[in-house]
Amino acid sequence: MNVRLYLLQRATAAIMVPLVLGHLAVIYYATRGGLTAADILARTRGSIGWGAFYGLFVLAAAIHGAIGVRTIASEWAGLRGGKLDLLMWSFGLTLAALGLRAMAAVLLP
Amino acid sequence: MAMAMAIEVSIWRGRANGRYQTFTVPLDQSQTVLDVVTWVQRKLDPTLAYRFACRVGMCGSCAMTVNGRPRWTCRTHISKVVEAGRVEIGPLANMPIIKDLVCDMAEFFAKWQRAKGAFAPGKSRHDPIERISPAAAERVAADAAIECINCAVCYAACDTVRWNENYLGPAALNRAWTLVNDVRDAGQRERLAALAADGGCHACHSHHSCQEHCPKALSPVRSIAGLKRRSLEAYVRGEL
Incomplete structure (x- = not known):
């Protein structure tokens, strides 16, 4: 962990605080409000607002999680050097790809 | 008896x-x-x-x-x-x-060197002696951390030291914090760069074992928090 990774992890955590709350509120509203899948898709498809909300969320989570996994792998599994960075990038890019794919499923028309 | x-x-x-x-x-x-x-x-x-x-x-x-x-x-x-x-x-x-x-405490003390734990002079004997008010904020911060006796109790108690051999450890970082607050020191940029690198102050998980075990009742974790803040500010300003 150096100052750059520290800043990225703290900044993404700060960004995610309101996003997590918003995400939980959306889950609660969508499931308790009796919305059907068609209702939800009608609201999300082509929506720039939801795209920005979840796009930011996915990228912040990918960066935050990848740095955390890097620290855990370093301290608990003894991984060092190039392998450690490879794991961080692979994990982060996988998270980002999965998140963006899920977004595409509900955002693209 | x-x-x-x-x-x-x-x-x-x-x-x-x-x-x-x-x-x-x-x-x-x-x-x-x-x-x-x-x-x-x-x-x-x-x-x-x-x-x-x-x-x-x-x-x-x-x-x-x-x-x-x-x-x-x-x-x-x-x-x-x-x-x-x-x-x-x-x-x-x-x-x-x-x-x-x-x-063997060689690595423990080598880390004091890596943390730039030595005063870096910037003046000669011909310069006037700097006046430091005991009430100055920097002096008060340094005072709170200055009584370390290098016993390595905090280093032995630290989980992060156990997990990460590159981590400088609470004693070296606590020492560096006293120098970061020394307005006479001329090596601040190099010191902050060393402290902000991999294994530096940002590796600390704030478990507080150092503070819990320090026989001198110091709080290296507070010093490390100060270093995190100070080096982060320097990084954001583009000084590192």
């Missing part, structure tokens, strides 16, 4: 693959853990290796692991640590064992 009781003292013998050896030691009034170890070395086994110097809590030489907890042994009364008539004394953790209770 001497007490007629005796305790069983298990002391680590050998190197990393050694074992505990048990001795019976008579209890005495105001006896310290260091007194017990010295009694064993002088009366029972002169080959027992251990370190001490001042015996009054100033030099930082005599720290050992007592019943699993790092402590300064010259200021720890045996009566406070005996459990059911027994006490276990080993070398400090997180450092290679040289012999018995003596561990």
Whole structure:
């Protein structure tokens, strides 16, 4: 962990605080409000607002999680050097790809 | 008044693959853990290796692991640590064992160097002496961390040191914090760069073990938090 990774992890955590709350509120509203899948898709498809909300969320989570996994792998599994960075990038890019794919499923028309 | 009781003292013998050896030691009034170890070395086994110097809590030489907890042994009364008539004394953790209770502190002190724990002068004898007010914020911050005796108790207690051999550790970082707050020091940029690198202050998980175990009641974790703040500000300003 150096100052750059520290800043990225703290900044993404700060960004995610309101996003997590918003995400939980959306889950609660969508499931308790009796919305059907068609209702939800009608609201999300082509929506720039939801795209920005979840796009930011996915990228912040990918960066935050990848740095955390890097620290855990370093301290608990003894991984060092190039392998450690490879794991961080692979994990982060996988998270980002999965998140963006899920977004595409509900955002693209 | 001497007490007629005796305790069983298990002391680590050998190197990393050694074992505990048990001795019976008579209890005495105001006896310290260091007194017990010295009694064993002088009366029972002169080959027992251990370190001490001042015996009054100033030099930082005599720290050992007592019943699993790092402590300064010259200021720890045996009566406070005996459990059911027994006490276990080993070398400090997180450092290679040289012999018995003596561990190799070379890496511990090398990390003080890597943390730029030495004052970097920027003036000559011809310059006027800098006036530092005792009430200045920097002086107050340095004062809170300055009484470290280099005993390595915090280093032995630190989880992050155990997990990450590159981590500079609470003692070196606490020392660096006193210098970061020294307005006379001319090596701040190099110091902050060293502290902000991999294994520096940002590796600290704030477990507070250093503060919990420090025999001088210092708070290295607070010093490290200060370093995190200071180096982050420097990084954001583009100075690192």
